Amino acid sequence: MRTRFDVLILGAGIVGSACAMECAEAGLQVGIVEPSVPGGAATAAGMGHLVVMDDSPAQLALSSYSRALWSDLSPSLPDRVEYERCGTIWVAADDEEMEEVRAKHRSYAAAGIVSEVLDSFQLAREEPNLRGGLAGGLLVQDDGVIYPPAAADFFLARARAKGAELLLGRAAVILRTGSVTLDDGSRLMAPQIVVATGTDLRLLPWLPIQGRKGHLLITDRYAGFVRHQLVELGYLKSAHKMTADSVAFNVQPRRTGQLLIGSSRQYGCDDAGVDASILSRMLERAQSYVPGLAGLSSIRVWTGFRAATPDKLPLIGPTEEDGVFLAVGFEGLGITNAPGAARLVADHLLGRPSAIDPAPYLPGRVRSLEPSHA
Numbered sequence: 001m002r003t004r005f006d007v008l009i010l011g012a013g014i015v016g017s018a019c020a021m022e023c024a025e026a027g028l029q030v031g032i033v034e035p036s037v038p039g040g041a042a043t044a045a046g047m048g049h050l051v052v053m054d055d056s057p058a059q060l061a062l063s064s065y066s067r068a069l070w071s072d073l074s075p076s077l078p079d080r081v082e083y084e085r086c087g088t089i090w091v092a093a094d095d096e097e098m099e100e101v102r103a104k105h106r107s108y109a110a111a112g113i114v115s116e117v118l119d120s121f122q123l124a125r126e127e128p129n130l131r132g133g134l135a136g137g138l139l140v141q142d143d144g145v146i147y148p149p150a151a152a153d154f155f156l157a158r159a160r161a162k163g164a165e166l167l168l169g170r171a172a173v174i175l176r177t178g179s180v181t182l183d184d185g186s187r188l189m190a191p192q193i194v195v196a197t198g199t200d201l202r203l204l205p206w207l208p209i210q211g212r213k214g215h216l217l218i219t220d221r222y223a224g225f226v227r228h229q230l231v232e233l234g235y236l237k238s239a240h241k242m243t244a245d246s247v248a249f250n251v252q253p254r255r256t257g258q259l260l261i262g263s264s265r266q267y268g269c270d271d272a273g274v275d276a277s278i279l280s281r282m283l284e285r286a287q288s289y290v291p292g293l294a295g296l297s298s299i300r301v302w303t304g305f306r307a308a309t310p311d312k313l314p315l316i317g318p319t320e321e322d323g324v325f326l327a328v329g330f331e332g333l334g335i336t337n338a339p340g341a342a343r344l345v346a347d348h349l350l351g352r353p354s355a356i357d358p359a360p361y362l363p364g365r366v367r368s369l370e371p372s373h374a
């Protein structure tokens with residue numbers, strides 16, 4: 001294995017793998033360091049919903065840019081990535097939430113994102129297994145789903161096809177301008193180093209990022225039971241709570257016919273074990289929207305940790321340490337935002353102009369960010 005590269009990428013989750021692909025395809029000599037299974041950490045725990053989020057202008061810009069890049073990539077994605085343009089329906093329970101649906105529709109339209117307001121009857125026609133009496137929803141046709149670890153693997157394969165080298169089974173333990181020391185004492189050199197280590201920030205412990213635990217459950221196969229990714233509008237409120245535990249109705253149809261059921265958010269919890277009380281709250285919430293879920297068999301439940309920044313935006317770009325770049329802090333949108341983040345990282349490394357304004361994601365803002373407390 002060579003020891004000198006143009007760029008070293010630390011971490012082969014979906015973000016590091018996408019960065020490796022972008023950099024290798026731009027002609028850089030890339031080294032990737034991964035201590036464990038590529039795509040095996042948060043990437044394997046994630047739901048794989050590719051979703052445009054309008055909770056802030058910067059999130060809207062990055063998620064819509066990234067969703068467009070996923071769409072560009074889609075013809076080349078192998079079957080195992082299970083890309084499906086199933087669309088999202090944001091479900092409104094009552095008239096107040098229908099107001100939010102209309103506001104969301106306007107905000108998407110202003111950003112060029114296609115969506116359609118559904119009334120109660122249209123919602124029931126699209127998703128007959130939803131409970132009766134819901135007010136309507138917003139269908140965002142071009143959102144989709146993927147199987148995230150397979151996508152990370154595909155990005156890595158593309159990077160390696162362009163000469164990138166993957167160093168597996170080693171962690172970076174010391175990070176300096178121009179070099180990285182691995183846990184076997186060996187050193188790798190590169191003028192540019194990208195930290196994409198997800199929630200593991202032992203290399204940069206001063207970063208104000210916290211793990212936010214989530215649970216997911218997958219069912220047996222029930223093809224056609226749900227056809228779109230279904231999310232309650234209240235999800236946005238729950239995703240924004242920075243302190244209390246929360247659950248929200250979020251159900252995804254997989255190509256296999258299985259249903260992925262979420263979602264929960266917990267702060268200040270390092271234990272990766274399944275928490276029976278939050279799991280039952282999450283399932284009760286899901287069943288309150290889709291009562292028939294109660295009769296389906298589940299196969300597996302797991303947890304994962306989202307890397308949350310205090311202002312809910314990722315950290316992408318150069319740090320004060322010369323030649324050290326970040327691609328971390330993606331919370332619940334790292335699968336969606338990986339291609340856009342990787343493109344921004346490559347733009348920084350190569351001094352290219354970016355298709356979206358990179359300023360809102362620059363790590364320099366962390367000085368003004370207070371860590372959030374559980």
Ligand SMILES: Cc1cc2nc3c(=O)[nH]c(=O)nc-3n(C[C@H](O)[C@H](O)[C@H](O)COP(=O)(O)OP(=O)(O)OC[C@H]3O[C@@H](n4cnc5c(N)ncnc54)[C@H](O)[C@@H]3O)c2cc1C
Nearest residue numbers: 011013015041042043046047049172198214304334335336
């Ligand atoms: C329950 C749940 C549901 C989610 N649902 C969605 C969703 O529907 N849509 C969406 O867009 N996002 C979703 N997410 C978020 C998404 O999964 C993450 O944002 C994304 O996977 C982060 O990818 P990553 O590459 O930054 O991190 P990771 O996948 O965690 O990868 C980091 C890698 O760095 C490696 N590493 C760690 N330390 C070192 C070191 N010292 N040296 C070298 N390598 C190191 C690790 O081994 C790991 O492989 C969800 C997350 C959770 C937990």
